[in-house]
Amino acid sequence: MTNINKVILFNPKSAIAKYRIPNSILNIAASIEGKYDWAIVDGNCEADPMEKIESYLRTGEYGYLGFTVMPGPQLKQAIEIAKAIKIKYPYTTMIWGGYFPSNQPKVVLDSKYVDFIINGPGDNAFPLLIDALENHKPYEFIKNLIYKADGKITKTIKEDLLDQDSLPPLPYNKLNNFYPLGKFLGKTYLGEHTMAYHSSIGCPFTCSFCAVVPIYEARWKAKSAQTVYKDIKYIKDNWGADAIEFHDNNFFVSEKRSVDFSKLIKPERMTWWGMARIDTxxxxxxxxxxxIRESGCKCIFFGAESGNNEILEQMDKGGTQTGEQIIRFAERLKQFDIIPEYSFVLGTPAATPEKVQKQIDFEINFIKQVKAVNPKTEIVIYTYTPVPTEGSELYKQVLEQGFAYPQTLEDWISPAWESFDLRKNPLTPWIKPEMIDKIRNFETVLNGVYPTVTDIKLNDLKRKSIKLLSTLRYKTNLYKYPYEIKLLQRFWQYRQPEIQGF
Structure with missing residues (x-):
């Protein structure tokens, strides 16, 4: 009798172009390498990923499917394919991991086509679960699991974060057998062949609006600078990477590690980008x-969130960040020629619509102050979307104002909720349509005056033209109906990095 213990690892489509190395499922592949045979299917590289998955399932050798699922575009393909597989191949075991299932376990497991959720890192949980299922052993004591038992959601205890240097190396060569690895090294603002890399997991802070917090619970664990350098050098030497996007939630937690890595990578003449906190x-x-700058670091993403200290406290931002510091730090980075990329969250809950509008107006003016001290600062604008960090004061406010998530998995892939996942149209009861219009219109004008440096298709002539068209509006606060700017942005296919990446 043929064993059906092989594993399909699926990375649902998340990008129209410039897709990245699927690091999350590569981590899982590394965890079962030598124990169970596995195959990777990347939805970004397949015209018909369902057919590709079925080509493996039809062999009768694959019994397990691991999906990585982020909110937003990935969710749509993940839901459609998972549902189709469970109907056609009911004997398979469906295991989901990633931010969406970890933060929305009930709606995922109630769907009846997802059997288990890996709640956080799966380096131990995934292989241990397969072992238990293969050998008909209990899995109740495996850490980092969520599943249904007797109709109730069961969460096992969290595992301590593992020493990241002790983990097996990612199987880049084997990935290259499924898809030429060079396909994952796209042209970006940073370089001709940009690689994605995770050097750490988690974050030591507890911001109540952040999806990382419920999963990692203010914990952070990183690979050493030497290990990071060794991995990156391997990709550079074998496939020609010349730039790096660090997708860590917080790359710069440790000043020493950041400096050590910078010294190691400097001779490689690579350009790189990472995420950090301003107060750190x-x-x-x-x-x-x-x-850090001399090593090739060109741009750093910071979650500024708000210039209002009361809002920062409401968000439980933690640390010591203040509005004054946000402006001062943007100015400080000018002398090092490091571009700060600041994200702001507009539309946090308030007692009245007038107070919500006042907060939005404050942030718009504050963003203009940031631009005044450092015009090179990249600005990313989000509207507030609730994250279920249960017990937080902000989440209580969200519930009190009548917000509720979809009750079925299929509802999550409606166009409105897909926009919610991208933090562009939050569907929250306290943000009125006219407030969304003001935010989006200001964003349009702002991007006209200061087009993002990450849009490599926008030449100097286009930048000067759209800036000339937008400057009067910006200086006089005339944000309504910026149709002429929108027309140019649409015609030139203006790129928004918060949605499309670099």
Missing amino acids: MDKFKDSSLEI
Whole structure:
């Protein structure tokens, strides 16, 4: 009798172009390498990923499917394919991991076509679960699992974060057998062949609006600078990577590790980008920031969130960040020629619509202050979308104002909720349509005056033209009906990095 213990690892489509190395499922592949045979299917590389998955299932050798699922575009393909597989191949075991199932376990498991959720890192949980199912052993004591038992959601205890240097290396060569690895090294603002890499997991802070918090619970664990350098050098030497996007939630937690890595990577002449907190990096010495820039770090993403200290407290931003510091730090980075990429969240809950509008107006004016001290600052604008960090004061406010998530998995892939996942149209009862219009119109004008540097298709002539068209509106606060700017942006296919990446 043929064993059906092989594993399909699926990365649902998340990008129209410039897709990245599927690091999350590569981690799972590394965890079962040598124990169970596996195949990777990347929805970004397949015209028909369902057919590709079925080609494996039809062999009768594959019994397990692992999906990585982020909110937004990935969710649509994940739901449609998971449902179709469970109907056609009911004997298979469906295992989901990623931010969406970890934060929305009830709606996922109630669907009846997902059997288990890996709640956080799966380096131990995934292989242990397969072992238990294969050998008909109990899985109740495996950490980082969520599943249904007797109709009730069961969450096992969280596992301590593992020493990241002790984990097996990612099987890049084997990925290259499924898809030429060079396909994942796309042209971006950073370089001709940009690779994606995770050097750490988690974050040591507890922001109540962040989806990372319920999963990692203010924990952070990183690979050493030497291990990170070794991995990146391997990709560079074998496939020609010349730039790096660090997709860590918080790359710059440790000043020493950041500097050590910078010193190692500098001779490779690679350009790179990562994410950080303003109050953390503002403590870095000038000499450290100088080393980081000289190593090739061109741009750093910061969750500024708000220039209003009361809003920062409402968000439970933690740390010591203030509105004054946000402006001062943007100005400080000018001397090192590091571009700060600041994201702001507009439309947090308030007692009255007038207070919500006042907060939006405050943030618009604050963003203009940031631009005044450092025009190169990239601005990313989101509207507030609730994350179920249960017990947080902000989440209580959200519930009190009548917000509710979809009750079925299929509802999550409606156009309105897909926009919600991208934090562009939040469907929250306290944000009125006219408020959304003001946010989006200001964003249009702002992007006209200061087009993102990450849009590599936008030449100097186009940048000067759209800036000339937008400047009067920006200076006089005339944001309504910016149709002429929208027309140019649409015609030139203006790129928004928060939606489309670099």
